[in-house]
Every structure is written in C-alpha cells, then in structure tokens.
Amino acid sequence: MWLIAAAAFLVFWGMNLRLRRPEFGVYAISGAQPRDLLILMGTEFAAIIGVSVGLTTIVVGAKAVSTGVEISDLAVGIRAASRFLIMVIVGSGALTMSECSRLLSSGLETLKDR
Amino acid sequence: MASSRLRSFASRRLAREALDNLRARLGLTMAMVLAATSFLTATMVTETNAAVETRSYDRHLASLGYYILMVGTAKDAPTPLTTADCDALGAINGVRAALWLGPAGDGRWIDENGPPVPIRAIGGDVEQFLAISNPTRVSSWDGASLLIDEGSVMAAGRIGDSFTVRFHPANGAAVSSPAMVVSLTMLGSGMAGNAVVVTSSVGKRRPVEVCLVIADGEARSGAMAAVSVVYPAPRAIRTGGFSATLTNSSRLRVTSSIAKVSGCGS
DSSP states (O other): OHHHHHHHHHHHHHHHHHHHHHHHHHHHHTTOOHHHHHHHHHHHHHHHHHHHHHHHHHHHHHHHHHHTOOHHHHHHHHHHHHHHHHHHHHHHHHHHHHHHHHHHHSHHHHHHOO | OHHHHHHHHHHHHHHHHHHHHHHHTHHHHHHHHHHHHHHHHHHHHHHHHHHHHHHHHHHHHHHHTEEEEEEEOOTTOSSOOBHHHHHHHTTSTTEEEEEEEOOOEEEEESSTTSOEEEEEEEEESHHHHHHHHOTTTGGGOOOOSEEEETTSGGGTTOOSSOEEEEEEETTSOOEEEEEEEEOOGGGOGGGTTOEEEEOOOTTOOOBOSEEEEEEEGGGHHHHHHHHHHHOOSTTOOOOOSOSOOOOOOSSSOOOOOOOOOSSTTO
8 A cells, every 4th residue: 555655646746847847957957056955955845844744743643643553553554654664755855856867967958858 | 177177167068958959858857757656656555556456455365364375386395286186184083175287278268269267177175165165155066066256257246056157278279167156266366357267186196286275263273283293205395374473393484374353164
C-alpha cells in the first residue's frame, strides 16, 4: 500500500515540477545559483510534507481516539507511513535535483519545451 | 565583498519573487498538500485497519477455545511437507483435528466467465474441523466436496444445507459439486470468502502448502513439543494468530499461538 501511495505521489510531484518549469526556468536564466534553486524547491517540498504530516496526525489521531485503536495496531500504520515518507523524500529529491540540473544546464532549451 | 553583497541582494530578490509566485498559485500548492495528506492518511488507515482485522481474527479463534498450530515448509527444507506428514500430526495427543491445505487456486463460479472464487484443496480431519468451527452444522454435512465460506458471493442467500453448485476450476473442466456453506475463518483470516474442495488424502502422498493442527487449549505445550519432535529440522515455521510469542525449541521457530481463553469446545 505504502509503495503504491508513494508512487502515486511521485507522479503528482513530477507533474507539479513540470507545471512549475517556466517559473524556475526564469529564475535560472536570471542568474540564480544551483543552491538557491534547490533551497527554493526543497523549502516548498518540506513545507508541503510538513503540513501533510500535521494534517494526517490530526485526522488519524482523531480516528484512533474515537475508535479506541490499540497502540500496537497504530504502530503498524505508523511504520507504513514512515516507509511512504522515506520513499517520497528520496524520490521527490531525485526528481527535483534532476529538474534543477536540467534547468541550470540548458535553461532556455528547457523553457522552449512547453 | 562587493560580489557577496550583490549575491545576497539577488537572493533576497529571488526569495521575494518566489514568495509572490507562491501566493499567486496557492491552488497548486494546496493541491499538493491535499494529495500528500490523502496518500499518507490512506496508507496509515489501511495498514492500521488490516492490523485490527488480524487481531480480531486472533481473538475470534481464542474465544473458540482452541490452539491452532500452522506447520509450513521452511525455505531451506530438503523436502516439502506432504499430505502424509499432516495426517501423522493428527495422532499427537490432544490434537482434535489435523488438516492440510493445498496451494491456492482460482476458479470461476457458474462457468469460465463467472465471478472469480479462490479455491483451495483441503483434506485430513475435515469432519472434526467442521465439528469445531461449525458445531451446529456438522450434522448436516453429508460429505459435500465443496465447502463455501459464509462470506463468499456463492453463499449469498444460502445457509447450512447442502446444495449443488457449478464451478469452473482454473485449468480444468467445469464441474457440478455438492456444496455447503460453513465458516472457514478458522483456517486463517485469508480464507474469508474462499471455497475449499475437500479431497481425500488416503493412499496419496502429495505436497501441501501448510498443515493445520487444531489442539485443545490445555494441550498446547504438549502439541508444540510433539511437533518439534516430529520435525527436529527447521521445517515447522509458523503458527497462526495471537500475540503470545512462544519458542520452545531453538530449531522450531514458533512465532505466535492461539491461547485457550474459555472452556468451550473441549
């Protein structure tokens, strides 16, 4: 389950990067450094994941409290969620770095590819 | 120094512009937050619910008052378990029924285009198993060769009595078979909704996937010890259910067991 969910999220993240290509492309050809681009993309990703983890904690926590789920059962879900997050962070990081390097190496060419 | 200040100024401008752009397309960011939250929540809820289901199954078995030992073949075992091995386990003192389960196979209900129904071969002490898991229905069992779990689509609207059902096993011709609706969950939580074909193992010796040893609760330790004597090699690998972790032999890895918690069923 966690693998399927992570793969689906990576598809979403890839689409997001594709939609944002013109924006980051403009930054790149305006002289932004690789570090700047990575910080921008990474900060936004961290914010998205952070807010999601917070919301999930609230939703799942409320459900667990209302249904009286045992801690050991909840731990199974937490383990799966951790695997999902690790997979998503590694995968999204790789996708983001690849997009970033493409923009920096041939920003104009990448921008033309619309 | 000058280039460093210039760089800092450019970074600040970049950050400001990025923030402006972020505000301008807040919908996209919110969609990403929603997607991540949905996937994360779905993963957690699904996995947690699966764990809860398994625990419920364990408690159901424990409430029946029996201890179930599942004996499978370890990866490095020189020979697979056979029907004869499972039959032999039935002779252990305190064991009420010893069954074997063949590998899972797919079938179709009615004909080859009908609804899919997972079907396994089962053999051994089937009548004793029915007496334990379906005490009110065992008297109506007339040797029907197809046992259908009450959660199966084939069982809809039928209770107890034997009836004829037509099904189409994979790699085989369609057959009409007498069938009876019973509860198969005692064979494992994955058996809910399945059907099993009762097969005689007398005089045959063929590989099986798992032997199921159903023992009285009080006979738990004795049955486990006896199994470890029968299979001193690392061949018996797991038991079904419950939270207690028991290891009574360095060679027999028993990960959990069903404890008897009430006096019924003995």
